[in-house]
Amino acid sequence: xxxxxxxxxxxxxxxxxALLLPPVGAVRRGLVHPLAAGAGAATAILALxxxxxxxxxxxxxxxxxxxxxxxxxxxxxxxxxxxxxVAVSGVGALALLYxxxxxxxxxxxxxxxxxxxxxxxxxxLLGMIVTGDLFNLFVFLEVASISSYALVATGDGRxxxxxxxxxxxxxxxxxxxxxGVGHLYLxxxxxxxxxxxxxxxxxxxxRVLAVAVGFLVIGLGIKMxxxxxxxxxxxxxxxxxxxxxxLIAPIATKAAAxxxxxxxxxVLGVHRALTEVPLMTLLAWAGAVAIVxxxxxxxxxxxxxxxLAYSSVSxxxxxxxxxxxxNRPALIGAYLHILNHAMMKGCLFFAAGAAAARLGGPxxxxxxxxxxxxxxxxxxxxxxxxxxxxxxxxxxxxxxxxLLVGAVEGxxxxxxxxxxxxxxxxxxYMFRVLEHACLVRxxxxxxxxxxxxxxxxxxxxxxxxxxxxxxxxxxxxxWNAPIVSGVLRFAAPAGLR
Amino acid sequence: xxxxxxxxxxxxxxxxxxPFIQLFALxxxxxxxxxxxxxxxxxxxLAASYILIALALGRAELDRLVQEGAVLVLGAxxxxxxxxxxxxxxxxxxxxLDYEVLSLPGVHGPEARALGILIIEIGVAxxxxxxxxxxxxxxxxxxxxxxxx
Amino acid sequence: xxxxxxxAAARYNYWVYILLMxxxxxxMVAHGNLLKKVIGMNIFQTAIILFFLSTSAKRGGTLPIxxxxxxxxxxxxxxxxxxxxxxLMLTAIVVMVATLGVALAVLxxxxxxxxxxxxxxxxxxx
Numbered sequence: 001x002x003x004x005x006x007x008x009x010x011x012x013x014x015x016x017x018a019l020l021l022p023p024v025g026a027v028r029r030g031l032v033h034p035l036a037a038g039a040g041a042a043t044a045i046l047a048l049x050x051x052x053x054x055x056x057x058x059x060x061x062x063x064x065x066x067x068x069x070x071x072x073x074x075x076x077x078x079x080x081x082x083x084x085x086v087a088v089s090g091v092g093a094l095a096l097l098y099x100x101x102x103x104x105x106x107x108x109x110x111x112x113x114x115x116x117x118x119x120x121x122x123x124x125l126l127g128m129i130v131t132g133d134l135f136n137l138f139v140f141l142e143v144a145s146i147s148s149y150a151l152v153a154t155g156d157g158r159x160x161x162x163x164x165x166x167x168x169x170x171x172x173x174x175x176x177x178x179x180g181v182g183h184l185y186l187x188x189x190x191x192x193x194x195x196x197x198x199x200x201x202x203x204x205x206x207r208v209l210a211v212a213v214g215f216l217v218i219g220l221g222i223k224m225x226x227x228x229x230x231x232x233x234x235x236x237x238x239x240x241x242x243x244x245x246x247l248i249a250p251i252a253t254k255a256a257a258x259x260x261x262x263x264x265x266x267v268l269g270v271h272r273a274l275t276e277v278p279l280m281t282l283l284a285w286a287g288a289v290a291i292v293x294x295x296x297x298x299x300x301x302x303x304x305x306x307x308l309a310y311s312s313v314s315x316x317x318x319x320x321x322x323x324x325x326x327n328r329p330a331l332i333g334a335y336l337h338i339l340n341h342a343m344m345k346g347c348l349f350f351a352a353g354a355a356a357a358r359l360g361g362p363x364x365x366x367x368x369x370x371x372x373x374x375x376x377x378x379x380x381x382x383x384x385x386x387x388x389x390x391x392x393x394x395x396x397x398x399x400x401x402x403l404l405v406g407a408v409e410g411x412x413x414x415x416x417x418x419x420x421x422x423x424x425x426x427x428x429y430m431f432r433v434l435e436h437a438c439l440v441r442x443x444x445x446x447x448x449x450x451x452x453x454x455x456x457x458x459x460x461x462x463x464x465x466x467x468x469x470x471x472x473x474x475x476x477x478x479w480n481a482p483i484v485s486g487v488l489r490f491a492a493p494a495g496l497r
Numbered sequence: 498x499x500x501x502x503x504x505x506x507x508x509x510x511x512x513x514x515x516p517f518i519q520l521f522a523l524x525x526x527x528x529x530x531x532x533x534x535x536x537x538x539x540x541x542x543l544a545a546s547y548i549l550i551a552l553a554l555g556r557a558e559l560d561r562l563v564q565e566g567a568v569l570v571l572g573a574x575x576x577x578x579x580x581x582x583x584x585x586x587x588x589x590x591x592x593x594l595d596y597e598v599l600s601l602p603g604v605h606g607p608e609a610r611a612l613g614i615l616i617i618e619i620g621v622a623x624x625x626x627x628x629x630x631x632x633x634x635x636x637x638x639x640x641x642x643x644x645x646x
Numbered sequence: 647x648x649x650x651x652x653x654a655a656a657r658y659n660y661w662v663y664i665l666l667m668x669x670x671x672x673x674m675v676a677h678g679n680l681l682k683k684v685i686g687m688n689i690f691q692t693a694i695i696l697f698f699l700s701t702s703a704k705r706g707g708t709l710p711i712x713x714x715x716x717x718x719x720x721x722x723x724x725x726x727x728x729x730x731x732x733x734l735m736l737t738a739i740v741v742m743v744a745t746l747g748v749a750l751a752v753l754x755x756x757x758x759x760x761x762x763x764x765x766x767x768x769x770x771x772x
Contacts (some may be wrong), residue, residue, distance in 0.1 A: 008593040019576055022569075065586075065594040135734055142741040146748055153752045160755040161768065167749050168674055171687050177692050178738065182698050185731075532711055537736060632747045636754065 007062040011127035016121035025112025033100035036115035040093035047089040051082040076132035081492035084258045087339040088251045091346045092122045092318035094465035098244035101182045101461035121147040124257040134181045134191045145170045152240040162235035169232040173222030180215030215262035224256035227290035230313045237309035243352030250346035265493045282388040284324025290317030295425025313450035315341045317333030330406020331492040337399035347384040354458035371438040380470035387429035390423045501555035511553035518546040526622040530614040536621025546631035575624025659700035666693035678765040702728040
């Protein structure tokens with residue numbers, strides 16, 4: 001039965017599709033995008049099947065090549081990895097659907113390589129999520145990064161420079177991660193996550209462990225754009241082609257955040273035996289600093305995509321804050337925010353690309369009259385903005401609510417305050433977007449564009465994924481209770497407060 | 498365009514060396530499953546022989562020997578060999594990349610695994626040699642007529 | 647004090663890799679030339695690969711190739727070098743090659759637009 005092979009199928013299906021694209025593109029170029037979008041949809045369906053199976057039967061272990069762990073590579077689908085796989089593959093599939101009409105002149109004639117890279121990115125992110133082996137995680141992390149570098153570099157103008165900076169910083173991050181894995185391997189002689197989790201508690205007071213954890217956290221921090229290691233992120237998101245940003249921004253950093261949570265809780269078991277360094281407190285405060293700094297920087301931007309990039313820095317802060325608080329409600333909030341942020345950032349970047357295509361530019365001033373010309377797109381932006389701020393009944397409210405409960409239960413009133421301030425900052429920068437999109441009127445002596453007469457929504461191929469994400473944000477908010485009590489309650493490690 | 502090297506010694510030595518380099522590449526590939534060596538190393542050596550040809554005998558000579566389109570197809574073919582061998586496991590009811598399903602008459606257990614690894618190594622070698630040669634060809638072409646940086 | 651020095655000297659492989667890593671890091675940070683940054687990046691990665699490889703060595707160890715005869719008589723792990731770091735680093739080298747290829751391709755694209763690899767020149771021409 002093919003479904004017995006669900007854990008490897010998740011990365012293998014998009015990978016095979018990526019290999020099929022060049023020959024298909026050589027025969028008929030028009031088939032490339034439908035095939036890529038179909039592969040994305042198939043992956044998302046497989047991820048849903050995997051989640052259903054995990055809910056019904058519990059954790060799935062898969063031994064690649066029939067080799068028993070810890071000698072062979074083990075793939076693991078548990079509540080957390082199945083949930084993250086659904087979030088990443090779902091938003092990724094919509095981004096692939098969106099990328100077809102959104103891909104501009106820089107991609108024309110090279111569709112096969114472009115969508116091949118996009119599918120490779122999706123495949124390696126899913127590989128990161130299902131693997132149970134630290135070195136395997138490194139390989140998938142690097143495949144994901146290399147395809148992101150290449151995708152960012154497909155843009156014109158300053159995109160190659162942004163990609164170069166991304167390459168240098170991303171490589172440093174990956175190297176530091178590898179160094180951390182090397183230290184763990186030297187201490188224990190194993191790379192299997194479950195095996196490491198068994199062996200590490202005996203070494204909890206070792207200083208080598210503290211060094212290893214430092215390397216791992218900093219390396220993954222660079223990959224996930226954690227302030228102040230976010231240097232590559234704003235330029236890469238701003239100058240990459242809109243279709244690329246819509247694909248990378250929602251899902252790539254989330255997989256790195258997942259990897260951080262996986263290593264901290266499933267491998268190191270930090271909630272059981274903390275190392276000598278107050279690691280989790282540091283992480284929580286780093287997240288808090290990221291929330292405020294990202295928000296303040298976002299307010300200063302006049303380019304919609306740059307504003308959204310800094311808002312990503314801020315929202316990643318929430319996820320890290322939740323991981324750092326390390327109690328059950330905070331972790332549920334962090335994991336729920338992985339899904340929420342993927343959806344709202346996807347929605348906003350889809351809308352930014354559509355607006356750039358229809359209204360002429362990515363600057364905030366270009367958004368004028370957007371509510372008349374693109375009412376459906378504007379509605380989605382409003383929903384995503386409310387979710388970003390944390391207004392019920394959108395999904396963002398509930399993830400921030402759980403984070404807030406976690407901060408209060410953890411006895412951290414300052415961090416709870418930061419979560420609220422972050423919502424206010426989000427309100428300021430998102431209202432700046434909405435102000436330009438909906439409220440700016442023609443003033444005296446103003447030679448700006450007159451109110452347009454007709455609508456000019458983006459093409460259906462771009463509008464459908466956008467609307468799907470807009471409705472998805474509301475759906476996650478309305479059905480947050482079953483998601484939390486059915487899935488995420490089990491995703492937090494056992495034995496947690 | 499990379500020109501022929503000026504020195505006749507370099508050209509002659511390279512012409513004489515290339516067959517041996519390629520033979521050594523094959524040796525490394527075919528011993529990968531039982532001793533140091535393997536697909537990646539062999540593929541790199543094979544690619545190095547072609548890059549050496551381009552550097553010493555000129556790009557025109559390399560283009561005469563191998564076509565860029567063919568290199569691309571070979572690179573993809575290598576990956577395909579790997580993927581199909583790996584997929585045999587799930588098709589025949591074993592885990593992914595389990596080569597024990599390759600049991601032929603007279604080949605069982607560990608020997609079947611060794612056979613599977615050999616097939617995979619051949620695929621990897623073709624893929625790596627194709628990809629590295631292609632990277633060299635494309636990067637060298639991209640710099641043409643732009644002067645030294 | 648002498649004990650400490652002897653302890654540090656006995657682990658010279660760590661000093662070598664840390665030194666190489668810092669050289670690579672310095673090249674990445676201090677040089678304004680993008681090509682030199684790529685070279686620094688490579689030194690940085692190579693340092694980590696050497697770190698892994700140095701950990702697999704054993705005094706008096708030999709190649710970890712075992713034939714059927716050796717299996718019958720049992721394997722003495724103390725006399726064999728650890729093959730796993732070598733296998734891991736082979737994969738890491740593949741990753742490094744791919745990163746280098748993408749970095750060089752991006753540099754070609756940058757050079758076509760700005761006709762320079764110098765950071766300050768590029769910043770002037772933005």
